[in-house]
Amino acid sequence: MNATLPDVLNQHLIDPEICIRCNTCEDTCPVDAITHDSRNYVVDASICNACMACVPPCPTGSIDNWRTVLKVQAYSVQEQFGWDELPEPKALPEVDTGSAADASAVASETSTAVGSVASAEAGTSSGAGAGAAGASAAASTVSGAVVPPWSAAHPYVNLYGPRNPVTATVAGNYRVTELGTDSDTHHIVLDFGSSPFPVLEGQSLGILLPGTDAHGRAHHARQYSIASPRDGERPGYNNVSLTVKRVLEDHQGQPVRGVASNYLCDLKKGDTVQVIGPFGTSFLMPNHPGANIIMVCTGTGSAPMRAMTERRRRERGRSQEGRLLLFFGARTQQELPYFGPLGNLPKDFIDIEFAYSRTPGKARRYVQDAMRERATDVAELLRDANTCLYVCGLKGMEQGVLEALAEISQQQGLDWASLHETLKREGRLHFETY
Numbered sequence: 001m002n003a004t005l006p007d008v009l010n011q012h013l014i015d016p017e018i019c020i021r022c023n024t025c026e027d028t029c030p031v032d033a034i035t036h037d038s039r040n041y042v043v044d045a046s047i048c049n050a051c052m053a054c055v056p057p058c059p060t061g062s063i064d065n066w067r068t069v070l071k072v073q074a075y076s077v078q079e080q081f082g083w084d085e086l087p088e089p090k091a092l093p094e095v096d097t098g099s100a101a102d103a104s105a106v107a108s109e110t111s112t113a114v115g116s117v118a119s120a121e122a123g124t125s126s127g128a129g130a131g132a133a134g135a136s137a138a139a140s141t142v143s144g145a146v147v148p149p150w151s152a153a154h155p156y157v158n159l160y161g162p163r164n165p166v167t168a169t170v171a172g173n174y175r176v177t178e179l180g181t182d183s184d185t186h187h188i189v190l191d192f193g194s195s196p197f198p199v200l201e202g203q204s205l206g207i208l209l210p211g212t213d214a215h216g217r218a219h220h221a222r223q224y225s226i227a228s229p230r231d232g233e234r235p236g237y238n239n240v241s242l243t244v245k246r247v248l249e250d251h252q253g254q255p256v257r258g259v260a261s262n263y264l265c266d267l268k269k270g271d272t273v274q275v276i277g278p279f280g281t282s283f284l285m286p287n288h289p290g291a292n293i294i295m296v297c298t299g300t301g302s303a304p305m306r307a308m309t310e311r312r313r314r315e316r317g318r319s320q321e322g323r324l325l326l327f328f329g330a331r332t333q334q335e336l337p338y339f340g341p342l343g344n345l346p347k348d349f350i351d352i353e354f355a356y357s358r359t360p361g362k363a364r365r366y367v368q369d370a371m372r373e374r375a376t377d378v379a380e381l382l383r384d385a386n387t388c389l390y391v392c393g394l395k396g397m398e399q400g401v402l403e404a405l406a407e408i409s410q411q412q413g414l415d416w417a418s419l420h421e422t423l424k425r426e427g428r429l430h431f432e433t434y
Contacts (some may be wrong), residue, residue: 018062035300042080061280152284183335205277229311301393331358368404
């Protein structure tokens, strides 16, 4: 008599040691299977359909972890919230039937469960139907591309992790907003000495903080976009720069002291920090010189835009150059990072529109307002297949930028729905919001 076969699940899990809590996976998931608390990002096994939509956008690969378990023994969301590292794989129980055929059937079912996930990732075989449908649904709901521009250089990622971080020395720490303003933003230069840390414009890194949190556990890594071009903050030196704002209040305006931002802003020249990464495989600068780049950012979201602009500045005059159009927002001019250096850039090199939302005596103006005012120029660039568009800053700006692009397209005779899908498919529209 044959025994009933156990119901096997290849459970999707997130590695809490590698995850940098960037929220990309939760934003991407088309079925809302991913959630988080103050500690971990987790996957609800009762909802996840293994569509793989969340895997390509993850900058660290922490999302691509699986454990074969019995469905009745699947790890709960609450269990995952308590993890500091992934558990060891569970041994599946043997089927007590004395029948080699039954044992073979269990092995076959387990293999099928694993294979269906692999098929979903590859987009092949009959088992991939649900995965392909889920990925397609995700593609229609995600605002930006999950692939890089065709001409982007190949990035190096995950060279260093929490168990083997690289040590960097602080080569400089400079305030880049005016004194006396509420926005205390710093430009921090980290030197890696003889340790390799190759980066591209648009990539990020993680900082491991000293000490422990309120629960006595090590702080999770904090992610920061790199503000320097691929050849370093200082050309020929193995260094990178970051743009960090000291956090002294939360989004509701309540007093709070950001652990990571204050640690970094207080660093002195000669101090050392533990770094992991680099991260990021899609929010990358196009390499072909004729590419036009539209950049939309607020506050410290200027970091990757600074990296791209500086790369172009150093390459200027060597070959054909595409246009650079920057929309940069802040509450006031005094709180705008890098305002002075930006003013020194030649107008024929980069076209800059500043937008201030809290200038006394003036109406609030946001980056999307500035985009609408430049509708003709934006539309002209959008018509060019060599144009890439990058948006970086607070999450709230994403919808406003998309609405502005839709309105500009309608006004200028462009089909935004079709153009939006083309930009995503070709890796020419990228969002990095938080």
